[in-house]
Amino acid sequence: MKSQWECFLQNLGIWEGSFTNFSPQGTLLNDTSSRLSLESLNNNQTVRLTLSRSGKDDVIREFSSVGGGLLFFENGSFSEGLIQLGPFSEFGGELAFVRENRRLRLVQLFDKNGHLNGLTLIREHLAGTPAAERPPLEINDLLGEWRGQAVTIYRDLRSRSVSEGDSPDIYSTTLKIQLDDAGRLIQSTSFGERTITSTATIKGSIVLFDQDPEKQVQVLLLPDGASATSPLKVQLRQPLFLEAGWLIQPNLRQRMIRSYNEKGEWVSLTLVTEEKV
Numbered sequence: 001m002k003s004q005w006e007c008f009l010q011n012l013g014i015w016e017g018s019f020t021n022f023s024p025q026g027t028l029l030n031d032t033s034s035r036l037s038l039e040s041l042n043n044n045q046t047v048r049l050t051l052s053r054s055g056k057d058d059v060i061r062e063f064s065s066v067g068g069g070l071l072f073f074e075n076g077s078f079s080e081g082l083i084q085l086g087p088f089s090e091f092g093g094e095l096a097f098v099r100e101n102r103r104l105r106l107v108q109l110f111d112k113n114g115h116l117n118g119l120t121l122i123r124e125h126l127a128g129t130p131a132a133e134r135p136p137l138e139i140n141d142l143l144g145e146w147r148g149q150a151v152t153i154y155r156d157l158r159s160r161s162v163s164e165g166d167s168p169d170i171y172s173t174t175l176k177i178q179l180d181d182a183g184r185l186i187q188s189t190s191f192g193e194r195t196i197t198s199t200a201t202i203k204g205s206i207v208l209f210d211q212d213p214e215k216q217v218q219v220l221l222l223p224d225g226a227s228a229t230s231p232l233k234v235q236l237r238q239p240l241f242l243e244a245g246w247l248i249q250p251n252l253r254q255r256m257i258r259s260y261n262e263k264g265e266w267v268s269l270t271l272v273t274e275e276k277v
Contacts, residue, residue: 001074001167002074005066007074007075007076008047008066008072009047010075010076010098012047013038013126013127014036014037014038014126014127015034015036015038015124015126015127016035016036016124016125016131017103017125017131018031018123019032019053020120020121020223021119021120022121022220022222023118024115024116024117024232025206026205026206026220026221032053032054032056033054034051034053034122035052035053035127036049036050036051036052037049037051045064046062046063047063048062049061049063069083069093071155073151073153075098076098077097077271078096078098079095079256079258079269080094081242081258083266085234085236085260085264085265086264090110091109091110091114092108092109092110093107093108094108095242095243096256097244097246097256099246099248099254101125101126102123102124102125103122103124103125104121104122104123104224104244105121105122106121106226106228107120107122108242110233113233114235115233116218116230116231116233119230121222121223121224121226121228123224133223133225134224134248136205136221136223136225137221137223137225137227137245137247138221139202141225141250142177142247143177143178144176144277145174145176146173146174146177146274146275146277147174147277148172148173148272148273148274149170149172149173149272149274150170150171150191150270150272151168151169151271152169152170152171152269153268153270154267154268155267156267171192172192173190173272174190175274176188176189179202184199184202185200185202187209206218206220206221207219207221215231216232217229217230217231218230218232225246226246227245227247228244229241237263239260241257241258241260242258243255243257244256251276253273253275253276254271254274255271255272255274256269256271257270257272
């Protein structure tokens with residue numbers, strides 16, 4: 001097993017792309033070109049991050065270790081965010097996929113009252129390589145049955161000691177998405193032994209799981225085959241999750257899920273890789 005630091009090093013390089021901001025309803029607000037350099041120093045003992053965006057000052061960070069609210073998978077995909085949901089405080093997280101010469105990152109932010117406040121989609125490619133993108137995601141792209149494998153890592157000692165031989169949880173998944181006669185979406189998700197079925201209303205690029213008015217969750221269909229799954233409001237004493245999806249090919253999709261327990265504590269990160277059957 002790779003250490004968390006070795007997984008982080010999968011992201012080294014110069015990444016060119018853009019930061020695109022959306023309203024909670026999926027309206028495109030602005031788009032800013034970007035260049036992000038992750039440079040190895042001191043024989044891979046330090047990594048310097050330099051982010052340049054037009055019209056903004058450069059952001060420079062140096063890393064000699066990773067931890068806190070940040071966890072990596074073996075292929076370099078990662079998530080960073082708050083480790084605790086607190087009262088009257090802003091909340092959010094980033095979910096980031098790495099595949100070949102591409103990265104797709106999604107940031108979800110909530111205001112001090114817990115309401116979804118905005119999203120940023122970051123699409124990047126390694127400098128000097130093609131910047132090929134997928135078309136915007138549509139409902140028809142998702143219909144059917146998807147089977148895959150999930151890898152879950154934990155932020156307690158089980159996650160931190162990955163390099164010491166403690167393996168992540170790996171299990172099979174099934175996702176079935178269909179439309180009923182009234183045009184509502186029906187989704188059935190199976191993780192290992194557990195199956196959850198839910199229904200949603202479709203309105204343009206928004207899929208709203210509205211069965212429980214107190215716990216509404218929306219999926220936004222975004223450019224480059226991306227999707228953002230967010231609670232409309234995060235609530236104390238309720239478990240919650242943030243999810244991003246990326247349709248890499250018509251029959252290949254990845255999803256990443258950042259899960260919090262009823263105490264508002266971040267507990268785990270899951271990467272699902274699934275194929276349409």
